[in-house]
Amino acid sequence: MGGDNAPEIVINGAELIKQRLPHIDLVFVGDETQIRGFLAQTKHLANAEVLHAVDAVSPDDTASQAVRRGKTTSMWQAIAEVADGRADAVVSAGNTGALMAMSKLQFRTMPGVTRPAIAGLLPSEKDIVCMLDLGANLEVDEENMVQFALMGQAFYHSLTEKERPVVGLLNVGEEEQKGHEYLRLASQQLSDPDLGVNYYGFIEGSDLVKGEVDVVVADGFSGNIALKTAEGVARLLSSFLRRSFTSSILSRLGYLLARSSMKELRRKMDPRRYNGAVFLGLNGIAVKSHGGTDALGFSNAIDVAANLVDHGFIPDVSNAIEKAALIREKRKLSDVE
Secondary structure, three states: OOOOOOOHHHHHHHHHHHHHOOOOOOEEEEOHHHHHHHHOOOOOOOOOEEEEOOEOOOOOOOHHHHHHHHHHEHHHHHHHHHHOOOOOEEEEOOOHHHHHHHHHHHHOEOOOOOOOEEEEEEEOOOOEEEEEOOOOOOOOOHHHHHHHHHHHHHHHHHHHOOOOOEEEEEOOOOOOOOOOHHHHHHHHHHOOHHHOOEEEEEEOHHHOOOOOOOEEEOOHHHHHHHHHHHHHHHHHHHHHHHHHHOOOHHHHHHHHHOHHHHHHHHHHHOHHHHOOEEEEOEOOEEEEOOOOOOHHHHHHHHHHHHHHHHOOHHHHHHHHHHHHHHHHHHHHHHHHO
16 A cells, blocks of 8 residues: 555556566555455456555654554554565565564564665666665664675675675775774675675775676665665756757657667666665565556566565575674684683
8 A cells, every 4th residue: 555656556566577477476455445446457466365454654654653553554464464474575665664663573683683774776887786774774883884785795696696796885985094984894894704795895986886896885874865866867867868869850860860779778777677675684574665666666676575585585694694793703702812
């Protein structure tokens, strides 16, 4: 029931993904009357399971307001399906703060994880880039950053099956002496080969989309600003191109000649292809779709969730965090000696 055009967009997106991934089962949580009406118009979901919920979280609700209403909402009930082991992942286009708060309450944080983080995807010159944190933690320390790197590495591996994703820390410069102390300390820890991170070093904002790194680690404040800036620049570029190709007869002719290349450019820059942010560090998979997306975008958010389930994302993260904790304890013992 979350998102600008729910539940229609949610169901249409589910119909698209069901055609691509017939092995997954989809359960819809919300107003059963509305949902059944749209499901009846689909080819692959007419008999899908629906769990009725009498209430829904509003886009204007604060996280605390949504949690107080709690168990009567479709969002709470959808998360509960995963928390109680009846489903493998939850996908929602609803209120981000409410989804994060309810997921933390029901899934709980993984043992050893100090703070969960929000991870999302961006296009790059070579492939896709995972970036985290995107706003869950405005203030962090070096231990948080190391854990973000480990979780982001596992996330990227689950989506792409790349064995050793390259990890970089977002900073104001590439030199070792630059940036806050927690960044320098995190960089030292990530450089330890025992940690198992394929660490690149510091990167600057201009390096985000070069494709030299697969995972960009930042605090939530910097990460959110960087993401929103990248999205704004993409919209600006699209606007400039549209104006340029409609400014004269010759420019329209130029567009016709370059149409196939422009089509590929639009495909690569289409934000719907990268829809689906994930709350990392919880004992359950929760994927947040953009509230204003369409059916294609929502289908990609479901695709992200299915990939994480199929590739054993939760155990991968848990093992990486446990390994980091053992290394940290060894360091402490060594310092004492």
